[in-house]
Amino acid sequence: MTAPKYLWLPAPTNVTLLPNDVHIWRIHLDLPEPTLENLAATLSDDESARAQRFYFQEHRQRFIAGRGSLRAILGRYLAIAPQEVQFDYEARGKPFLAHEFADSGLAFNLSHSQDLALCAVSKNRQIGIDLEYIRPMSDLESLAQRFFLPREYDLVRSLPPEQRPGVFFRFWTCKEAYLKATGEGIAQLEKIEVSLTPSEPAKLQTFKDWSLLELEPADNYAAAVAVGGFGWDLKCWQY
Missing domain, CATH: 3.90.470.20 (4'-phosphopantetheinyl transferase domain)
Known part of the structure; x- marks a missing residue:
């Protein structure tokens, strides 16, 4: 996706x-x-x-x-x-x-x-x-096991090897965007539940009063923005 x-x-x-x-x-x-x-x-x-x-x-x-x-x-x-x-x-x-x-x-x-x-x-x-360049990583599976919820980790592990980095970084950027919005640290990553699949956009499950949107700023990049509340209008500018 x-x-x-x-x-x-x-x-x-x-x-x-x-x-x-x-x-x-x-x-x-x-x-x-x-x-x-x-x-x-x-x-x-x-x-x-x-x-x-x-x-x-x-x-x-x-x-x-x-x-x-x-x-x-x-x-x-x-x-x-x-x-x-x-x-x-x-x-x-x-x-x-x-x-x-x-x-x-x-x-x-x-x-x-x-x-x-x-x-x-x-x-x-x-x-x-949060923004991440999608790249292969030798410790991707161990990082997913450490920082993701079991269901999220199982999804990453179930994918063909070529799909794992993209989905891993989608999970990572979604979680990190929320934690950056609240000012919490990376140690809280495993407490943030995100629902996504290779074909469906991400949803923030843990906190219902937040909205989450994935972005594709360039090829081989994953990005997500977390915003308090709903009903906002997005504009994307090139600086």
């Missing part, structure tokens, strides 16, 4: 976020050096220090691209310069807008894998997004 394909539209210059809107931004992280330099100039001192801690240049550049793009995106909604965006952090490290922006009601979440990132933005709704 392939998750629904969405049309990634060029974002308008003046983007508006209505109360029932959910915006998802697709961000390419492998950028030319001049663009990276411009983004790096908008980072805070702690973000710049974090970027320098990456051992590999590729990882450092992708962090700068992701965090700088996040600042630029949030700056559009707040009508401020990217470098003026300020963050606070939850106990597990999840960033959120600093208290001076609380009146905006803006909630966001960022996920990246390989050369792609997704940023989800909502207003007065909890939101989480």
Whole structure:
């Protein structure tokens, strides 16, 4: 099964976020050096220090691209310069807008894998997004047994080997999107029940007041967004 394909539209210059809107931004992280330099100039001192801690240049550049793009995106909604965006952090490290922006009601979440990132933005709704590059893994079955419920693990194990990575990462991104929305850690993965099959879209079984949507941002990627409540309108932007 392939998750629904969405049309990634060029974002308008003046983007508006209505109360029932959910915006998802697709961000390419492998950028030319001049663009990276411009983004790096908008980072805070702690973000710049974090970027320098990456051992590999590729990882450092992708962090700068992701965090700088996040600042630029949030700056559009707040009508401020990217470098003026300020963050606070939850106990597990999840960033959120600093208290001076609380009146905006803006909630966001960022996920990246390989050369792609997704940023989800909502207003007065909890939101989480997860993105994974689908790849073979030697420990896939043991990870599924550790982090998935028995029924989920049995489904992964029952599939032909070539189908297992795709379904594994669909389960993983759905669970992780919810846990990122709530700020809980990866240790809670096995407590989140997701219902899906190779031919049917995922549903979040554990919590009835949350909605879950799978996305296909590019070939060989799995992604999901979890949003508090229902009745929201999705728009997908290409940054």
